[in-house]
Amino acid sequence: MDFTEARSELKQLLSRVVPAELPKLLHWISHSDELDELLLDNRTVTLRSIADDLRAGLPLDAMLPSETAAHHKMQQQPRPTVHVDGFLYNDEQVDSLCEDGTMSRTYCLSCGSHKTAALDFISHSFSVSELQFLFQNVLPDLSGRTLVDVGSRLGAVLYGGYVYSSASQLLGLELSDDFVRLQNNMLHKYRLNDRVQVLQADVRTQDILLQNADVLVMNNVFEYFMEPNEQVKAWRFVMQNFKKRGSLLVTVPSLQESLNALQQEALQPGWVEELPVDYDVSLGRDTDPDALRQIHLYRVM
Ligand SMILES: C[S@@+](CC[C@H](N)C(=O)[O-])C[C@H]1O[C@@H](n2cnc3c(N)ncnc32)[C@H](O)[C@@H]1O
Numbered sequence: 001m002d003f004t005e006a007r008s009e010l011k012q013l014l015s016r017v018v019p020a021e022l023p024k025l026l027h028w029i030s031h032s033d034e035l036d037e038l039l040l041d042n043r044t045v046t047l048r049s050i051a052d053d054l055r056a057g058l059p060l061d062a063m064l065p066s067e068t069a070a071h072h073k074m075q076q077q078p079r080p081t082v083h084v085d086g087f088l089y090n091d092e093q094v095d096s097l098c099e100d101g102t103m104s105r106t107y108c109l110s111c112g113s114h115k116t117a118a119l120d121f122i123s124h125s126f127s128v129s130e131l132q133f134l135f136q137n138v139l140p141d142l143s144g145r146t147l148v149d150v151g152s153r154l155g156a157v158l159y160g161g162y163v164y165s166s167a168s169q170l171l172g173l174e175l176s177d178d179f180v181r182l183q184n185n186m187l188h189k190y191r192l193n194d195r196v197q198v199l200q201a202d203v204r205t206q207d208i209l210l211q212n213a214d215v216l217v218m219n220n221v222f223e224y225f226m227e228p229n230e231q232v233k234a235w236r237f238v239m240q241n242f243k244k245r246g247s248l249l250v251t252v253p254s255l256q257e258s259l260n261a262l263q264q265e266a267l268q269p270g271w272v273e274e275l276p277v278d279y280d281v282s283l284g285r286d287t288d289p290d291a292l293r294q295i296h297l298y299r300v301m
Helices: 003-015 019-031 033-039 042-056 068-075 091-099 128-138 156-164 177-189 207-212 228-241 255-261 289-293
Strands: 081-083 106-108 116-118 120-122 146-150 169-174 196-200 215-219 248-252 272-275 296-300
Touching: 003 019, 042 128, 042 156, 042 177, 068 081, 128 156, 128 289, 146 156, 146 207, 156 169, 156 177, 156 196, 169 177, 177 196, 207 228, 248 255
Parallel strands: 081 120, 146 169, 146 215, 169 196, 215 248
Antiparallel strands: 106 116, 248 296, 272 296
């Protein structure tokens, strides 16, 4: 049954409900966990299984000791910040790790006292619900198109693109050898190599690849991993090479926010135009509406 048929059946069903009970039913539809399982299809189950495998081979914070720039950047945040990878851990898993004391949402303000404050969590990967939103609500049909994920890390965008889209090619570029190895293990284990490839490379060496890409995904690629002057060079490189008219760019956060932080507001006039995104969708209680709003879509002009 498609959306139109389902809507008409739902309206018929609602018209038969005792009027006094209707508000209770509508409240249950929009707030109950009981419907979440309906949103869990095979594709989501595959992603969860990949996440289980990845989690088993990574430390709790899913960061490598070699990521010195990222560790340093996190220590410089105004409030204590920890990395909790959104692809590996959903809210329910974080709650249970907090309950058994493995993880904490708070830190102690004065050692030994019960005065605590909330820790800031950041994620270096898209969560499963963000991936679903990206491929089903933000991007158009990707049949015949090539998508490049700049900084593919654990491979979340590549696996998400495999299960939720018809993209012909999904290419990951990643600086870290270790993460490339981890992604290749998953591609092999889950037999995703027919449409997915990962390359160990700095995006700044990949001019031809950028010139041929139809969709570029840039989820907080540079901010935590490169010094500001290097970030400016990387953005320039991307702008000079990703310029096939009509190709699509997805960024987190907005391009404006990234460039403002580098004081490079004037870097991109006329490169891309922002396209509207409908953020008003419900993908289950695991979805963080604020995180979805960070996802921006642009078209190369
Ligand atoms: C925030 S993670 C993005 C993860 C993934 N794209 C996602 O959305 O789930 C950024 C990744 O970009 C990589 N990276 C940073 N600078 C890069 C560069 N110049 N070329 C390739 N990868 C880069 C980092 O090593 C890091 O793993």
